[in-house]
Amino acid sequence: MSIQNTTADQQGQPEVLLDLKNISLSFGGVKAITDISFDIYEGEVRAIIGPNGAGKSSMLNVINGFYHPQEGEIWFDGKQRTGMKPYEIAYQGIARTFQNIALFKGMSVLDNLMTGRFTHMNKNLFWQALWKGPAEQEEIINREFVEHIIDFLEIQAIRKTPVGRLPYGLQKRVELGRALAAQPKLLLLDEPMAGMNVEEKEDMCRFILDVNDTFGTTIALIEHDMGVVMDISDRVVVLDYGRKIGDGDPTAVRNDQTVIDAYLGVSH
Amino acid sequence: MSADFLYILEVILNGLMAGVMYSLVALGFVLIFKASGIFNYAQGVMALFAAMTLVGIQTGQIPFAHLINAIFGTEMHHFGWQVPAFLAIILTVGVMVLFAMIVEKYILHHLVNQEPIILFMATIGLAYFMEGFGDIMWGSDIKTMDVGIPSGGSLWLEEYTLGWAAEGERYWGMYIDKLDMVATLVAVILVVSLTLFSQYTKTGRALRAVADDHQAALSVGISLRAIWVIVWSIAGFVALVAGIMWGAKSGVQFSLSLIALKALPVLMLGGFTSIPGAIIGGLIIGVGEKLFEFAIGPMIGGATENWFAYVLALMFLVFRPQGLFGEKIIERV
Numbered sequence: 001m002s003i004q005n006t007t008a009d010q011q012g013q014p015e016v017l018l019d020l021k022n023i024s025l026s027f028g029g030v031k032a033i034t035d036i037s038f039d040i041y042e043g044e045v046r047a048i049i050g051p052n053g054a055g056k057s058s059m060l061n062v063i064n065g066f067y068h069p070q071e072g073e074i075w076f077d078g079k080q081r082t083g084m085k086p087y088e089i090a091y092q093g094i095a096r097t098f099q100n101i102a103l104f105k106g107m108s109v110l111d112n113l114m115t116g117r118f119t120h121m122n123k124n125l126f127w128q129a130l131w132k133g134p135a136e137q138e139e140i141i142n143r144e145f146v147e148h149i150i151d152f153l154e155i156q157a158i159r160k161t162p163v164g165r166l167p168y169g170l171q172k173r174v175e176l177g178r179a180l181a182a183q184p185k186l187l188l189l190d191e192p193m194a195g196m197n198v199e200e201k202e203d204m205c206r207f208i209l210d211v212n213d214t215f216g217t218t219i220a221l222i223e224h225d226m227g228v229v230m231d232i233s234d235r236v237v238v239l240d241y242g243r244k245i246g247d248g249d250p251t252a253v254r255n256d257q258t259v260i261d262a263y264l265g266v267s268h
Numbered sequence: 269m270s271a272d273f274l275y276i277l278e279v280i281l282n283g284l285m286a287g288v289m290y291s292l293v294a295l296g297f298v299l300i301f302k303a304s305g306i307f308n309y310a311q312g313v314m315a316l317f318a319a320m321t322l323v324g325i326q327t328g329q330i331p332f333a334h335l336i337n338a339i340f341g342t343e344m345h346h347f348g349w350q351v352p353a354f355l356a357i358i359l360t361v362g363v364m365v366l367f368a369m370i371v372e373k374y375i376l377h378h379l380v381n382q383e384p385i386i387l388f389m390a391t392i393g394l395a396y397f398m399e400g401f402g403d404i405m406w407g408s409d410i411k412t413m414d415v416g417i418p419s420g421g422s423l424w425l426e427e428y429t430l431g432w433a434a435e436g437e438r439y440w441g442m443y444i445d446k447l448d449m450v451a452t453l454v455a456v457i458l459v460v461s462l463t464l465f466s467q468y469t470k471t472g473r474a475l476r477a478v479a480d481d482h483q484a485a486l487s488v489g490i491s492l493r494a495i496w497v498i499v500w501s502i503a504g505f506v507a508l509v510a511g512i513m514w515g516a517k518s519g520v521q522f523s524l525s526l527i528a529l530k531a532l533p534v535l536m537l538g539g540f541t542s543i544p545g546a547i548i549g550g551l552i553i554g555v556g557e558k559l560f561e562f563a564i565g566p567m568i569g570g571a572t573e574n575w576f577a578y579v580l581a582l583m584f585l586v587f588r589p590q591g592l593f594g595e596k597i598i599e600r601v
Contacts, residue, residue, distance in 0.1 A: 064487065090489030102484035104477045114470075115477045119489040121470045125498070128469040135469065182488060 014041040016075075017186060017218050018063065023072035025058055032058040033069065034242045040186070045212050046220045047233035047250075051262060054239040056222045057099060060188050063220070064096050065089035077185060091119050093185035097175045097192060099222075105164035109174050112163055113149060116181030117142040146181055153177050153207060169200040176207060180217075187211070189221040193228060201225065205232055230254065238262070271437040274429070278442045279562045280555055285448035287554020288455045289517075292510040293531035294538065294546040295459070296503045301540045302479045303499040304376070306387045310395035312528025314364075314504060317402045319511030319520045321363050323413055324406040326356040331405045353415040357508070364504030365497075372497045380492075399525060408522070413515035419447040451513040458509060459547060462502070471498060479541075533581035539591025548592060556580045 018040040025033040033055045040046045048056050061067040062074070065086040074081045076092060084092075095116070104112050121142055127135040150156055153173055158166060163174055172192060179187055192208065193201045209232055211217050223229050229236060230250040238246035238253055240262040246253050253259055293315065300308040308314075324331065328347040337343060351359070375390055426441030433439035466472035477485045478495045486492065511520075514527055538549025557576045565572045584592065 066483070066486070085491070086486040087489045087491045090487060096487050098483065098487075102481050102487070104480035104484065106480055107473070107476055111473055111476070115473050115485075115490075116488050118470065118474060123470070125471060128471055129465065131464075131469070139468070139470075178488065 014044070016040070017042040017077060018220075019073075019075040020063070021073040021075070023059075023062060023069045023074070025055075025062060025067055025069040032242055033062070035071075036239070036242075036244045037072075038237045038244065038247055040218060040220055041235075042218055043212070043216050044218060044234040045208070045232055046218075047229045047236045048220065048222045048239065049224075049226075049229055049236060050239035050245075053241075055242040056239055057190060058242075059239065060096065060190050060220070060222060063186075064094060064188060090182065093183075094188065095179035095182040095184035095186075096188035097172075097179050097190060099190040099194065101168075101171050101175055103163045103171055103175055103178070106162060108160050108162055109155060109166075109177075110146065110150075110159045112174055112178050113146045113181045114142065116178035117146060119182055120145075149177050149181050152180075152210070169196055169203075172196065172200075172204065173207070176204075180211065180215075185218060187217050187219045189219065189223075191222050191224065193223060193225055201228065208232060271433045271439040274433055274439060274442065276559075276562070278444070279558050281442070281444060282448070283555035283558030284551055285444070285452055285554070286558060287551035288452045288547075289448075289510075289513060289550075290527075290530050290534045290553055291547045291550030292451070292455055292458075292506065292513060293527050294534040294550055295462075295543065296506040296510065297531055297535055298538075298540060298543055298546045299462075299503045299506065300499055303475055304387075304478075304496060305384055306376075306391060307384070307540070308503065309388065309391040309528070310398060311503065311507060311531070312525040313395045313398045313402070314367075314507035315511040315514065315527060316520070316522070316525040317367075317398050317511075318360060318364055318504065318508035319413060319515040319524060320402050320406040320411065322356055322360040322415070322508065322512065323411045323515070323520050325359050326351050326353060326415070327411075329406060334407060335404060357415070357512075360508055361505055364508055365501045368497050368500030368504055371500055372493060376496055377493065395525075399522075411515075411520040413512060413520050415512060415516065417447055417450050417512075417516050419445065419516065422446050422449070445517075447513070447517055454509060454513065455547075458506070459543065463543065475499065530577070533577040535591070536578075536581035537584045537592060539593045542591070542593035545591055545593030553577045553580060 016039045020039065021037050023033055023036050024031070036055075036059065048059060050056050058067060062069050065084050065088070068083065076094070081089075081092075104115060107115070121138050123135045123138050127133060150159060153176065155170065155173060155177065158170065158174075163171055166174065176189070176192065179189075189208070193204050196204065205228060208219060208221070212219055221233070233250060235248065236246070236250050236253045237244060238256075238259050245262055246256045246259040248256075293311065296311045296314070297308060300306055300311070323329075328349045328351060330336070330344055330347055333345045337345075371394065375394065376387075379387055379390055421443045422445075425444055429442040430440065466475055474485070474490045474495055475498070477488070477490060478492060482492060485495075510527070511524065514524055518524070534546060534549040534553050536549075537552060538545030538547075557573045557580070560576045561570070561572050
């Protein structure tokens with residue numbers, strides 16, 4: 001299966017897939033993000049960490065187009081983005097999962113994943129209403145792709161189950177599947193392991209690394225479990241109170257005094 | 269068979285078919301409510317407007333003729349041609365799609381993320397505006413709908429059932445309106461194709477996705493605005509079908525917009541979010557009110573059909589507040 005094959009050039013200068021420059025975002029008078037800049041290389045796993053309320057999810061929503069920052073520039077795939085709507089950004093190749101699972105609860109696992117293929121299906125309403133012909137062809141091709149994803153995530157047994165009935169851990173996995181079905185250039189994961197037990201976390205870790213390895217998908221993730229973050233990410237950016245306080249590879253960030261203070265608190 | 273039994277059977281059959289007519293209207297409500305959480309008060313007026321437009325196009329009426337004549341002092345009312353029913357229906361569908369686009373662009377788009385009650389108010393405004401607009405456009409006179417649907421009792425069925433009654437009983441055969449049979453057939457085709465469309469096409473899945481979760485739908489590339497236009501177009505098409513059937517039955521006139529009130533008990537009973545619910549709900553209401561009218565009506569002076577549907581719906585509500593097929597509401601603490 002070829003989802004995406006743009007791995008970073010290990011030797012030379014890595015290519016920048018997403019570049020955020022001096023992003024500031026506020027809601028009314030409340031500043032959520034203040035002057036944050038960082039970039040994401042093609043093919044890497046980039047973690048965004050920070051204490052609660054640091055602006056991590058807001059950052060993801062900015063990348064995803066749900067929020068429009070008042071200041072700053074966003075460069076994706078070599079082009080600057082201006083005032084795009086979330087659904088247009090999906091067409092650009094950014095897929096995501098949500099902190100509180102946002103699946104289509106009444107639909108089966110298969111249909112959820114097929115909905116993930118939305119941006120790859122372009123036969124118009126006329127053909128769809130006619131059903132036979134091009135629309136059917138398109139349906140079959142995309143269905144085949146979705147079946148690959150189902151195999152990959154090992155969820156064959158629950159293909160036809162309405163997702164609302166699945167246990168939490170599996171729902172998280174299906175949500176990952178829906179995002180993968182879009183063949184994204186950039187995959188955003190908002191706390192993919194929140195609320196999971198150790199075993200489920202290990203599974204999820206394995207899937208994330210597999211996605212990154214086999215498909216070369218660039219991944220940006222928010223996670224609270226430090227062990228996981230240090231294990232799977234190539235580079236880490238640390239936010240606190242809407243500002244960036246650290247950026248670098250996991251070991252460097254772990255030993256950074258500002259980061260330690262932010263997490264443990266510091267007496268003045 | 270005894271004649272009494274046959275009478276009851278006839279009442280039930282007629283009730284079922286009346287129920288289908290209610291379901292046709294309720295279907296439009298359900299479609300819009302499911303996709304956008306809006307209770308579209310204007311659904312009944314949409315049916316009236318669609319029916320007026322169809323008749324207007326078919327008979328070659330000049331739209332806004334009254335207004336034009338008043339301003340320019342002319343005296344024209346008709347183009348002087350007749351449009352074939354089939355073509356007129358297609359053109360009317362086009363008008364309803366245009367209507368959906370206008371509603372999305374000038375009303376819904378500005379009310380995104382508002383309280384449901386605000387959206388409800390907006391549809392009330394829309395309903396009364398459309399009522400007046402329809403009158404200005406096509407005139408407020410009563411029109412007859414003639415798209416070639418047969419009407420009147422089925423003679424064949426009357427003769428066929430005549431022999432069913434026991435010898436010597438006073439029985440003249442079963443009376444069922446041909447129009448009702450056509451309406452039932454059309455409703456079945458409509459529901460089956462809508463269901464297939466929503467299950468097996470990309471847009472159908474997108475419709476269901478939007479009904480479930482707006483944020484997630486956006487994140488996979490679904491444009492809410494496009495979906496709303498599609499949903500309102502489909503609701504407009506369903507309104508047209510209801511308008512044709514009801515219009516052919518009782519003429520295209522203002523009272524057509526009141527069929528919305530007939531759909532309310534159906535929705536209370538079937539739930540606002542379920543297409544099968546709208547169908548089954550309609551059938552139960554139809555049969556229930558016809559049987560009640562037949563059995564109890566004569567004892568209390570008749571005309572029970574106006575209110576009995578609501579009593580029936582209220583009784584169901586007491587036991588199942590979410591309706592027969594509505595999603596069960598579970599509040600966890």
